[in-house]
Amino acid sequence: MSGPAPAPDQPVQISAADARQFRYYDLVMAAFVAILLLSNIIGASKPSYIPLPGGGEWAFAAGVMFFPVSYIIGDILTEVYGYARARRVIWTGFAALAFMAFMAWVVVSLPPAKGWPGQESYEFVFGNSWRIVIASMLAFWAGEFANSYVLARMKLWTQGRHLWMRTIGSTIVGQGLDSLIFYPLAFYGLVGWPPEQLMQVALSQWLIKTLWEALLTPATYMVVTTLKRREGVDVFDDKTDFTPFQAHL
Template sequence: MSDEPVKTADQSAPRRFKHYDRIMAAFVTILLLSNLIGASKPSYVILPGGMEWSFGAGVLFFPVSYIIGDVLTEVYGYARARRVIWTGFAALLFMAFMAWAVVSLPAADGWDGQEAYEKVFGNTWRIVAASMIAFWAGEFANSYVLAKMKVWTKGKALWTRTIGSTVVGQGLDSLIFYPLAFYGLAGWPPELLWQVVISQWLIKTAWEAILTPFTYLAVNWLKREEGVEIFDTDTNFSPFAAGDR
């Protein structure tokens, strides 16, 4: 698992990449499905000694979007990762609008699925807002930390920045989402809420660590395929900046 750079690219020169669009599609797909299917359901595992430990079901898949975000920043740089983050944000916004519109439509006579449909897809404004804010803050923090650490480490020790950025990004995501979405709601007592927040953070970070060998493989393969090695030494880190710098 080598950290050796492949080739330094001039970020100012416009170019097309072979796999950038595919990675963007994978990122958005995992982001939408993990938010649609897993975000609202708390589950649990039984720890040694019989203690029941709760966690959010979406934690099984949502961290993959952060791993892809790490790969994007490491290979293509912060500015191109920023474009993908905004694409995911727009997709989440449309998903929320579509869910609201479809759930609000009157059910046809004879269809008995409206109640179940509302329970699964009828997220409140709190959940939607919490999801959007947490995703935006967490992903940009993750990308920023990784880009800065890559410069500090001179491209060495990839694992330090993938895990380090996840500790910050996923921690911020969990800390924002669950309190904003569920604090004070029936079925979410404070002790359960904070247990889920901590569980999400620890499990997401553990996922990143476990999948580190695969991250190395993906990063090194992409750098060879794309012929690129970007260091964000003069990048505009504003989330609202345009362009590839």
């Protein structure tokens, strides 16, 4: 898809199939994978809380503060570089999560040296059950692809207008799928997780992640505008094969 002749400092609207080399694509990919892994390693195991009026507490997973940033970067990838290149990044992140889970399992399973006191702590932090690992990976895969697909389709429908509507709308769908898949798969039927509490936690996490996206919209606008200008493109997925089951462009 091509637009009218651009001003000298404006990005050129092109089809995803016509785009080739980019200056910052690999850096955005690295940021996406880094935040994805760090939010799963550092934030996933720690619950925190917000004090409520009357002395109550509202608990939440600490990782929810940073994991939504991966969705924001996913929005930036799709908006600037197109769905096909975002798809490559999502598969890269999925492979990185799989390797992280395998590495954690190997390291935790190895017998500790005699006298080393850290094995119990290692098991507590990194010894997630395979049920939680699989639930996390499936939720990430489905949520990220839904997020990218909805944003790319909405960009075509709106002819590139209303970026805020596309980023928030795609996040509502993507984060909703992520929460809906992860919590039931990871915790349904376990002691201490009655169904009503499970759905309450899933809903609250969905709302928090979507709110983060909305609050960071100005930053998303700034990054998208800067990247489009410096890359000199504005990719539209009018000729893209939207199947998630491939990694080539």
